[in-house]
Amino acid sequence: MADDIDPVALLQRLIRIDTTNPPGNETACVTFVADLLAGIGIDCTVVGLAPGRANLVARVPGAGLAPPLVLQAHADVVPTTGQRWAHPPLGGEIHDGQVWGRGAIDMKGGLAMMLAGLQRLHRDGERPAGDVILTVVADEEAGSHYGAHYLVTEHAHLFDGARYCVGEDGGAGLNLGDDLRLHPIVVAEKRGGWLRATLRGAGGHGSRRRTDTAMTKLAALLSALQSHRLPTHVTPAADRMLQALAKVLPAPLAATMEQLRDERADPGALLAALPDPDAAVYLDSVTRNTANPTIVRTSEKINMIPSEVTVDIDGRILPGGHTLDAFVAEVRALIGDDAEIEVLLEGEPMPDPAFGPFYDLLGTLVEELDPDAVPLPMITPASTDARHFAQLGMACYGWLPMRLPPGSRYHELLHAADERIPVESVRFGAQSLHQLLRRYR
Numbered sequence: 105m106a107d108d109i110d111p112v113a114l115l116q117r118l119i120r121i122d123t124t125n126p127p128g129n130e131t132a133c134v135t136f137v138a139d140l141l142a143g144i145g146i147d148c149t150v151v152g153l154a155p156g157r158a159n160l161v162a163r164v165p166g167a168g169l170a171p172p173l174v175l176q177a178h179a180d181v182v183p184t185t186g187q188r189w190a191h192p193p194l195g196g197e198i199h200d201g202q203v204w205g206r207g208a209i210d211m212k213g214g215l216a217m218m219l220a221g222l223q224r225l226h227r228d229g230e231r232p233a234g235d236v237i238l239t240v241v242a243d244e245e246a247g248s249h250y251g252a253h254y255l256v257t258e259h260a261h262l263f264d265g266a267r268y269c270v271g272e273d274g275g276a277g278l279n280l281g282d283d284l285r286l287h288p289i290v291v292a293e294k295r296g297g298w299l300r301a302t303l304r305g306a307g308g309h310g311s312r313r314r315t316d317t318a319m320t321k322l323a324a325l326l327s328a329l330q331s332h333r334l335p336t337h338v339t340p341a342a343d344r345m346l347q348a349l350a351k352v353l354p355a356p357l358a359a360t361m362e363q364l365r366d367e368r369a370d371p372g373a374l375l376a377a378l379p380d381p382d383a384a385v386y387l388d389s390v391t392r393n394t395a396n397p398t399i400v401r402t403s404e405k406i407n408m409i410p411s412e413v414t415v416d417i418d419g420r421i422l423p424g425g426h427t428l429d430a431f432v433a434e435v436r437a438l439i440g441d442d443a444e445i446e447v448l449l450e451g452e453p454m455p456d457p458a459f460g461p462f463y464d465l466l467g468t469l470v471e472e473l474d475p476d477a478v479p480l481p482m483i484t485p486a487s488t489d490a491r492h493f494a495q496l497g498m499a500c501y502g503w504l505p506m507r508l509p510p511g512s513r514y515h516e517l518l519h520a521a522d523e524r525i526p527v528e529s530v531r532f533g534a535q536s537l538h539q540l541l542r543r544y545r
């Protein structure tokens with residue numbers, strides 16, 4: 105069947121709208137989307153906390169047979185400064201069957217898929233079972249203060265009744281077998297638990313040799329954090345993912361997945377045996393809380409032994425019932441009692457993922473559209489706007505199906521130079537989103 109709605113052309117146009125954050129200027133993108141939706145008779149509410157930082161919420165009336173479904177996309181993209189691109193990052197050009205540009209994957213590609221899905225529904229005169237609420241938000245890439253956070257705190261009523269929410273991320277980030285077409289369904293996210301450790305010791309003149317200093321303690325702290333893991337916790341979502349992987353992977357890898365389900369197993373040895381280092385890093389990160397030291401601050405004088413050193417730690421806490429206190433206790437057990445620990449930020453708690461009929465539908469749809477697909481429940485170690493929408497009681501999923509060619513290093517393109525997405529993947533995603541709108545109950 106000929107298709108007059110082209111998500112690829114839509115994506116090209118979205119990439120050309122500069123929404124680099126900072127400063128964002130998402131209003132330009134929101135206006136483009138509002139005009140496009142007005143063209144198919146959909147009214148939008150546009151709200152913003154600051155000039156240029158508009159957010160859009162559009163409610164497409166459904167038949168009242170199902171609760172509202174939210175599709176959430178962010179309009180902003182990360183900067184390209186200092187990156188060397190083979191094609192202009194805001195050009196939206198097509199080369200070698202791929203759309204190139206900032207946001208091609210993260211996540212103007214996803215927005216194009218959602219918009220094309222809605223356009224097709226309208227073209228066919230179909231009414232979804234429940235209201236479809238499309239929201240295009242600002243500021244996801246810089247903390248969501250002007251975007252999702254603002255929407256759910258100041259305009260929560262726009263999402264009344266919504267039970268499910270679909271947003272980024274979608275491409276397979278696991279290269280565990282070249283023939284395997286893994287379609288992630290992100291069911292849970294880790295949340296931030298940012299800490300600051302302060303170390304104190306004898307200070308003084310830099311000419312005097314001392315070993316009882318804050319620097320000595322710093323060396324021990326960094327070494328403890330870098331060379332030891334926090335305890336393994338296999339959450340129900342991770343367990344389900346490992347089981348699913350064990351079913352489809354060849355025997356030796358399948359056995360490794362089964363062993364990783366056991367919290368008493370030695371993760372170091374198991375992960376080292378994986379063929380793909382990125383997959384090992386991923387599995388390592390979603391089966392425990394993590395604490396990465398990222399910023400060290402001390403005096404600025406070379407001839408002075410500092411009496412105080414602080415280390416900022418990017419901590420990430422598992423979803424479900426894992427608490428900040430328990431995480432801090434784990435870090436404490438690793439670094440000892442000497443450091444003073446301060447909490448800089450605690451991310452919104454994420455509920456345990458829901459594996460009900462809606463989740464099943466997401467898997468069924470990709471299997472129907474791609475007979476080789478292996479739907480895979482996944483946890484993302486990073487966080488997206490889902491953490492905000494979850495606060496309104498919706499079950500949130502990251503589901504932007506892409507059918508990427510085998511061996512695609514999708515995650516390496518995120519926020520990097522030469523971000524691009526195969527034309528076919530954009531079409532596949534648009535088809536998936538369209539089917540979701542038609543089929544969800």
Ligand SMILES: [Zn+2]
Pocket residue numbers: 178210211244272
């Ligand atoms: Zn994103």
